[in-house]
Amino acid sequence: MLPLAQFQDFIEQHQLFANDNKILLAVSGGKDSVLMLHLFKAIGVNIGVAHCNFNLRADEAQRDENFVKMLAASLDLPFYITHFDTKKYAAEHKISTQMAARDLRYNWFEEIRDKEGYDFIALAQHQNDMVETVLINLTRGTGIGGLHGILPKREKLIRPLLFLNREQINELIEENNFGFVEDSSNQSTNYTRNKIRLKVIPHLQEINPNLEKTFAANIARFADVEEFLNLQVQKLHDKIINRKTDGIYIPLSEIAKLKPQKLLLFELLKPFGFTENIVDEILNNLKAMSGTQFFSSNHQAIINRNDLVIVEKNVVGVKNQFIHPSTTCIFLGKDEINLSFSNDIKFETDPNKAFVNADKLIFPLILRYWQNGDKFIPLGMRQPKKVSDFFIDEKVPLHLKHTTPILINGNGHIVWIAGMRQDNRYKLTTATKKVAIFELKN
Incomplete structure (x- = not known):
């Protein structure tokens, strides 16, 4: 008999999905995913089957693919298959084979979910997987997030078998006479997870025969602590952070x-x-x-x-931008400078705008960031001033010093420190006939 009541109780308790949702099942062909498939089929949810062939175990991998394909067909379910060159991907990205397989399958599952209109992706991880994950995290070093291990639901991923342990799954497979395939790599200690499973956990179970239940209870507490911490951090964020x-x-x-x-x-x-x-x-x-x-x-x-x-971080490799008389808009990093001309000789006291005597401009102009040794004559003054000193006097933060656009005339003079001050040499006078208007937008 299948534990359908427990299965549905777990789904409802953690609000994994609604009855009218469409669920994509990740099925490898092993006991865990086969049991999950039969549980979903038994409760009448709209499901599809997805299988990845990682091409890591030659004939065995093809055997698994054929088994899952036939199982899906026997249950009259949609079947999705893909093949990966996992070792090549791992080498190209300089990661382990296990990590490569993980990245490849999750990315593909999400592609299928989105393309075929599924609401969630169901993974057949159980309580023992949860214990192994926590132990791996502790061994490598982790924050509180790593202590709760695998969660029943995270975004579009759901794990509806976390109410069962490996022994219970084995018993259910045997009782219901479900076919399955065995992954021979599960017995290899070349992988970290397998070392934990085969060499570490048996010793811990000698100390505590109910290890999975104990970890499940601990993990629930850690998840509650993490939720509480997140709430406090959000309150703190709202109180002291100023955007x-x-x-x-x-x-x-x-x-x-x-x-x-x-x-x-x-x-x-x-x-x-x-x-x-x-x-x-x-x-x-x-x-x-x-x-x-x-x-x-x-x-x-x-x-x-x-x-x-x-x-x-500062934009790396941003080059000088050239401004011609025909230019109306130009970008430097995240900043936008607009240029227009007017015969109406007037100006506004807006630091984000510069009203410049157009007859004094020598094109092309240059828009760039601050350089050591830059000097200009601030509007209203007669003597040159180092731009670095000007920034200090204006209490400009260091990060803005390196990201404030500076407009340079063709003769090398600074015309305008965008958003702050223009040069006195280019101000409007009674003799001005045409105005060049520069406006900073960011």
């Missing part, structure tokens, strides 16, 4: 008050790719001089006076 157009600002005084400091700052900075080691560096340098920088793969954090400012 501005030029970056994300966190007051250093608020960071100093965090308890536990490292955990909370790590959770706040995790969405920006900062690792625990970088968080340690930041905490050790809270009193460092303004301009101290820290980097993740895609962001940088900068000590800027009283704040830690988070910005995306």
Whole structure:
């Protein structure tokens, strides 16, 4: 007999899917996925079968494919198959064979789900898989997220067999006389998961025969703790993080008050790719001089006076942009500069606009970022000033110093520091006949 009541109770308890949803089942042909397939078929859900041939076990892999194909046909179910050159993919991406197989299958499952209109992808992982995952995470090092291991539902992935352990699945397969295929690689200790399964867990079960149930209870607690932590971090985020157009600002005084400091700052900075080691560096340098920088793969954090400012990494390789009289719009990094001309001699006191005496412009103009040694004569002044000193006087954060567009005339003069100040030499006068209007949009 199949445990249909338990199966449906687990689905309802974790709200895995609705009765009218369409579910794509990942079926390898092993005991776990075969049992999952029969359980779904028995409760009358709209399902399809997907199988991956990773071409890792030669004839055995083809045997598995043929078995799953015939099983789907016998149950009158849609069948989807794909073949991967897993070893080639692993070599190209410099990852393990297991990781390559994981990436390939999840990407393909999502393609089929989206293309064929399925609502969820069902995976046949059970309680023993959950125990193995937690042990692997602990061995490699993990945060609280790794302690709850495999969750019953995450986005479009569902795992409806987590109410069963491997022994129970074996018994159900035998009782119901379900056919299946055995993956010989499951007995190989070349893979980390198999080492945990075959060599570590048996010893732990000697200490605790109910290991799977104990881990399931622990994992539920860890999941609750993670949910609570996420709620607290969100409250903290809303309280101390200030999103501005030029970056994300966190007051250093608020960071100093965090308890536990490292955990909370790590959770706040995790969405920006900062690792625990970088968080340690930041905490050790809270009193460092303004301009101290820290980097993740895609962001940088900068000590800027009283704040830690988070910005995306500077655009690498941005070249000078040329502006011709016919140019109406040009981009530098994320900034857009619009150009128009007018015979109406007037101006606005808007820092995002420059009203320039057009007769003094020598085309092509150049739009670029700050360079060491840049000087200009700020509007209203008579003496040149280093742009770097101007930035300091205006309290411009370091990250904006390197990402503020500067408009250069054909003679090398700075015409305008976009969004801040134009050069006094190019201001409108009573003798001006034509105005060039530059506008910054970002």
